[in-house]
Amino acid sequence: MKFAVIVFPGSNCDIDCYKAVEETIGQPVDYVWHTATDLSAYDAILVPGGFSYGDYLRCGAIARFAPVMSEVVKAAEQGKYILGICNGFQILTEAGLLPGALRRNEGLKFRCHSTLLEVVNNGTAFTNQYAPGEIIDIPIAHGEGNYYCDEATLAELKANNGIVFRYKAGANPNGSIEDIAGISNKAGNVVGMMPHPERAISQILGSEDGKRMFTSILNAWREKNGAAVNG
Structure with missing residues (x-):
């Protein structure tokens, strides 16, 4: 299985995503510059966090028009796996791959700390290794x-089981509607989330609860392609 990590001017979590793939599932992974016009070689695409184009206009608004995003849209339509993390989530909403928008945190302050999430939907390609209702520790920034x-x-998100993660009750760090921390498209192959699973792959980092997002996608890809699942 081959992964692409998209790199925009201002991305700063691209290395974290690359290392997470390398260290948790040992699959081939490449950095792909924002000017790329062909993603056909990849099975999964990670859109990392950071401050693409300096977050000018608004977060993700300029990145949405980068040449590579046409290919990301095409890959999503083909059923490939797309994960947008933090700024990547913002970019996916700007590109119309996910509904809604990301606004300033309720307290108007940057928040960077460990956060408890509830797994609401474990039926996506990125969450099949979690239990429904499981509480996991994933940091935000x-x-x-x-x-x-x-x-x-x-209402549509709820009807289509599109809410993937919620902040644990009483622990919403930013004021998001109904404590939403991550959502998916109807097909479940595109997921966006504000917390950073790539920063929770080892206990030395404070949590390894993010590892299963990466093992989940490998599991989903193997099942889809009839390959043996070896964990």
């Missing part, structure tokens, strides 16, 4: 992670 959508979009 964002100033604009306040997820918002209108009532119709929220």
Whole structure:
């Protein structure tokens, strides 16, 4: 299975994502520059955190028009696995691959600390190794992670099991609607989340609860392609 880590000017979690793939599942992974126009060689695409294009205009608004994003949209339509983390989540919403928007944190401050999440939907390619309702420890680092959508979009997310993660009750760090920390598209192959699973792959980092996001996608890919699942 081959992974691409998209790199925009201002990305700063690209190395973390690369190392997470390398160290948790040992699959081939490449950095792919934002000017790339062909992602056909890749089975999964990671859109990492950071401050793409300096977060000018608003987070993800310029990155959405990078040449590589046309290929990311195409890959999503083909059913390939797309994970947007933090700024990557913001980019996916700007690109229309996920609904809603990310606004300034409720307290108007950058928040960087460990956060407890509830796994709401373990039926996506990125969450199949978790139990529904499981509480996991995944850190955050964002100033604009306040997820918002209108009532119709929220109802649609609920109807399609599109809420993947919620912040644990009483522990919402940014004011996001209904404590939403991560969502998916209807097909479940595109997931965006504000917390950073790539920063939770070892106890030396404080948690290894993020490892199963990467083993989940390898598991999903192997099942889809009829390969033996060896854990």
